[in-house]
Amino acid sequence: MAAPAVRRADFLMALAYATDLATGQSRDFALRSCVLAMRLAEAAHLDINERRNVYHQALLRYIGCNADTHLLAAAFGDEIAMRQDLARIDLGNHAEVGEIFVRALTRHHAGATPEELAGAIERGLAEAMQVSVPILAGHCEVAQRIGARVGLSPEICDNLGKLYERWDGRGLPRGLKGDEVTLAVRLVSLAQDAIVLAEVHGTEAMQAMIAKRRGGAYEPALADLFLADAAGFLKGLDGAVDRETILALEPAPHAILDAAACEDAYVAIADMVDMRMPFTYGHSRAVAALAAAAAKHMGLPASDIRDVRWAAYTHDIGELAVPVSTWMKSKPLTVREIDTIRLHPYHGERALAALGGEGRAVAALVLRHHERLDGSGYHRYVRGSDLSPTARILAAAEAFQTAREARPYRPALSDAAAAAKLRSLVREGRLCPEAVEAVLSYAGQPARRDSAERLAGLTPREIEVLRLIAAGQTAKEVARHLEIAPKTADNHIQSLYSKIGVTTRAAAALYAVERGLVQYQISAAA
Ligand SMILES: [Fe+2]
Numbered sequence: 367m368a369a370p371a372v373r374r375a376d377f378l379m380a381l382a383y384a385t386d387l388a389t390g391q392s393r394d395f396a397l398r399s400c401v402l403a404m405r406l407a408e409a410a411h412l413d414i415n416e417r418r419n420v421y422h423q424a425l426l427r428y429i430g431c432n433a434d435t436h437l438l439a440a441a442f443g444d445e446i447a448m449r450q451d452l453a454r455i456d457l458g459n460h461a462e463v464g465e466i467f468v469r470a471l472t473r474h475h476a477g478a479t480p481e482e483l484a485g486a487i488e489r490g491l492a493e494a495m496q497v498s499v500p501i502l503a504g505h506c507e508v509a510q511r512i513g514a515r516v517g518l519s520p521e522i523c524d525n526l527g528k529l530y531e532r533w534d535g536r537g538l539p540r541g542l543k544g545d546e547v548t549l550a551v552r553l554v555s556l557a558q559d560a561i562v563l564a565e566v567h568g569t570e571a572m573q574a575m576i577a578k579r580r581g582g583a584y585e586p587a588l589a590d591l592f593l594a595d596a597a598g599f600l601k602g603l604d605g606a607v608d609r610e611t612i613l614a615l616e617p618a619p620h621a622i623l624d625a626a627a628c629e630d631a632y633v634a635i636a637d638m639v640d641m642r643m644p645f646t647y648g649h650s651r652a653v654a655a656l657a658a659a660a661a662k663h664m665g666l667p668a669s670d671i672r673d674v675r676w677a678a679y680t681h682d683i684g685e686l687a688v689p690v691s692t693w694m695k696s697k698p699l700t701v702r703e704i705d706t707i708r709l710h711p712y713h714g715e716r717a718l719a720a721l722g723g724e725g726r727a728v729a730a731l732v733l734r735h736h737e738r739l740d741g742s743g744y745h746r747y748v749r750g751s752d753l754s755p756t757a758r759i760l761a762a763a764e765a766f767q768t769a770r771e772a773r774p775y776r777p778a779l780s781d782a783a784a785a786a787k788l789r790s791l792v793r794e795g796r797l798c799p800e801a802v803e804a805v806l807s808y809a810g811q812p813a814r815r816d817s818a819e820r821l822a823g824l825t826p827r828e829i830e831v832l833r834l835i836a837a838g839q840t841a842k843e844v845a846r847h848l849e850i851a852p853k854t855a856d857n858h859i860q861s862l863y864s865k866i867g868v869t870t871r872a873a874a875a876l877y878a879v880e881r882g883l884v885q886y887q888i889s890a891a892a
């Protein structure tokens with residue numbers, strides 16, 4: 367099997383595509399912001415180290431923003447629409463922020479009476495005050511962890527943890543001020559806002575808004591540098607940006623990932639995608655384990671086993687285009703929501719296109735993961751003869767894993783019931799019998815667990831608590847679940863946080879997913 371040699375920047379572009387979807391940004395937003403930021407870095411005569419920081423900050427700024435998305439969706443409904451609105455305002459202006467929250471709550475409670483809506487807005491605003499700082503702190507910590515897992519330097523990861531900080535100290539969660547907000551962070555926040563504002567309001571109005579925020583959100587010297595030739599800096603940045611442009615902009619040395627590093631990067635993508643909602647934690651890892659074992663069982667070559675495993679890690683990356691509020695709905699979905707869901711394999715393939723030739727086989731599998739042999743799948747209605755053995759295995763593994771996970775609108779099926787469901791899909795001609803039997807034969811195997819020594823010295827009770835909070839439970843719920851006092855539950859949480867070196871629930875959840883501690887049974891029981 368040929369060893370893949372992939373530029374790390376290719377993976378970063380896949381992640382950038384995914385975060386653009388999750389934040390409601392337009393096509394290639396992160397890539398365009400990278401070009402603009404690098405132009406500004408050059409004009410500011412930044413050294414190569416600082417330019418490297420800028421490059422990565424622009425591509426990956428929102429990489430942690432999937433953490434705790436279910437909390438945002440529960441409070442405000444369509445979180446992608448809200449994030450899109452928030453990107454267009456001055457976040458230091460509380461009145462503007464409040465207006466966006468009210469707009470989101472009004473959308474979320476469409477159909478409510480004026481009295482009900484007033485109550486919902488009052489509660490929503492109070493809740494927003496309470497949850498904002500912990501949620502944003504979680505985004506920062508998760509961004510740092512994902513950055514480290516794709517091999518980025520501590521300096522770059524540190525910058526990723528400051529994405530919401532501002533020049534005037536009115537940022538969150540730490541309220542850093544002036545030079546405490548590192549240069550790459552200052553420069554990229556200016557570049558990204560310039561792109562968004564130019565897109566929404568036009569270049570002229572954008573310049574007026576940047577000038578107004580000079581000394582507030584933006585460092586005066588950087589704002590002046592940009593405003594001296596805004597049109598020049600933005601030249602050619604109103605359309606798509608190709609992969610080669612971004613590869614060429616990366617300051618040397620260019621990191622190349624070998625097979626093991628690619629594996630790590632794919633798993634990092636899996637965790638980033640799955641951590642939007644507690645009921646999908648560990649989903650892609652579980653699908654990957656099932657699919658790879660089934661491919662091996664069927665005697666497929668090593669390269670096929672690797673491709674199907676990598677495709678399984680990333681199969682739902684396109685789901686980031688679908689608001690979490692849609693996945694959490696217990697009512698029937700609208701036609702529009704169904705259409706958005708049916709396009710997620712398309713977005714998955716687009717995201718992985720950044721990987722070029724090395725990622726083509728993986729992207730092709732991702733594109734087909736919801737197709738069925740009889741053409742009843744989506745989104746291209748591909749039929750049997752166009753579905754390779756690995757595509758059939760991925761479809762079977764995904765369907766089995768999803769069936770045995772709980773969803774807000776249905777409980778988890780037992781393994782036996784999920785197996786029966788898959789076999790009925792085989793009888794209907796939708797899933798491949800060999801692929802289904804190969805998946806099911808592996809599913810009977812006991813789950814592998816990490817030893818306690820590898821888990822930062824956590825006690826069995828702390829591991830139990832970690833699993834529950836990773837599955838979305840609050841300290842109070844953990845206490846109820848384990849029949850212990852809330853204070854004791856809180857002590858366990860604080861102790862395990864300090865042992866694993868995190869301060870937020872989101873980062874602890876990611877830690878649990880990384881070590882295989884979150885399994886579908888937890889979601890099912892919660
Ligand atoms: Fe899936």
Ligand SMILES: [Fe+2]
Pocket residue numbers: 681682710735736
């Ligand atoms: Fe999917």
